[in-house]
Amino acid sequence: MFPTSIAGSLPKPAWLAETHKLWPQWRAQGAELQQAKADATLLWIKAQEDAGLDIIGDGEQARQHFVHGFLEQVEGIDFTNKVKMGIRNNRYDAMVPQVVAPLRLKGRVHAFEAQLARAHTTRQLKFTLPGPMTIVDTVADRYYGEGEEGRIKMAFAFAELLNQEALALQADGVDIIQFDEPAFNVYLDQAADWGVKALERAAQGLTCTTAVHICYGYGIQANIDWKQSLGHEWRQYEKVFPALAKSSIQQVSLECFQSHVPMDLMALLEGKDVLVGVIDVASDVIETPEQVADTIGRAMQFVPKLRVLPCTNCGLAPMDRAVAEAKLKALAQGAALARQRWG
Numbered sequence: 001m002f003p004t005s006i007a008g009s010l011p012k013p014a015w016l017a018e019t020h021k022l023w024p025q026w027r028a029q030g031a032e033l034q035q036a037k038a039d040a041t042l043l044w045i046k047a048q049e050d051a052g053l054d055i056i057g058d059g060e061q062a063r064q065h066f067v068h069g070f071l072e073q074v075e076g077i078d079f080t081n082k083v084k085m086g087i088r089n090n091r092y093d094a095m096v097p098q099v100v101a102p103l104r105l106k107g108r109v110h111a112f113e114a115q116l117a118r119a120h121t122t123r124q125l126k127f128t129l130p131g132p133m134t135i136v137d138t139v140a141d142r143y144y145g146e147g148e149e150g151r152i153k154m155a156f157a158f159a160e161l162l163n164q165e166a167l168a169l170q171a172d173g174v175d176i177i178q179f180d181e182p183a184f185n186v187y188l189d190q191a192a193d194w195g196v197k198a199l200e201r202a203a204q205g206l207t208c209t210t211a212v213h214i215c216y217g218y219g220i221q222a223n224i225d226w227k228q229s230l231g232h233e234w235r236q237y238e239k240v241f242p243a244l245a246k247s248s249i250q251q252v253s254l255e256c257f258q259s260h261v262p263m264d265l266m267a268l269l270e271g272k273d274v275l276v277g278v279i280d281v282a283s284d285v286i287e288t289p290e291q292v293a294d295t296i297g298r299a300m301q302f303v304p305k306l307r308v309l310p311c312t313n314c315g316l317a318p319m320d321r322a323v324a325e326a327k328l329k330a331l332a333q334g335a336a337l338a339r340q341r342w343g
Helices: 030-051 111-120 132-136 147-171 188-202 221-228 237-245 263-269 289-299 321-342
Strands: 074-087 092-105 124-130 176-180 209-214 251-254 273-279 308-312
Touching: 030 111, 030 321, 092 147, 111 124, 124 147, 132 147, 132 188, 147 176, 147 188, 176 251, 188 237, 209 237, 209 273, 237 251, 237 263, 263 273, 263 289, 273 289, 273 321, 289 308, 289 321, 308 321
Parallel strands: 124 176, 176 209, 209 251, 251 273, 273 308
Antiparallel strands: 074 092
């Protein structure tokens, strides 16, 4: 009951990359960088196990950014001539690559870190990929065409590539494949209309567990400022949850603790496992096991207890490493306390 996991990313050690950054620069190159990525991945697998987590991730140590880590292995994308673009509906500016030709995978994308993780943990392994709509929102299009039609066409082209990699990850022994779709909380009508369909295309044919993660973003200032503009109640999930409830995706990961998301919105996910965010990624304050257990208890008012999976609100990448480690322990201890209370 209450199996614990992280949403995806963990802080990169200072010897691997710049710290406290969402797009950090690597500290090494070539074979040395590859070894450093492997070392960091193993370090975080051990840290998650030591903290007591039930489901382990690679911490996204081998990718610079949760979207661009996938895009680097896609033909048809120009990384040399990046352009400045407002992403997440102009919430913040980013330097993004340009789509300039038909999209095709160069080969495997995440085989190295997925196979490494699988070889070094006997626990369930979750692996994350960016969702099609979020990718579309994190690149500049110079090929698929203007307007909504071009965005949809490009999203399904990316979905096909994601599906190829997801099927390969499944063959690597990954137990849960999660697609990250923060864009679902921004482009509400489009997410319900075609975003979920593109997501299902990305998950087509998978027999492992499938999940989607939808949050209000990393704990960076631009996201914190945006949240403060959203008012007393954050009801964005109301738009996309009914579409996801009807979809083939089995798990939905959402932001909960320290947010203004009304918890009754979880009831819209009938029939799904709900990864309830019980750890705040926008604060360095360490949650107590009691706080974690209390959040789990409140979620149980709207989700059957066997479908409640405690998780972090979002990735921990920009956080201080010691803070992230303490939060992982709080997550596991809080779930253990919840098992005592309701087991």
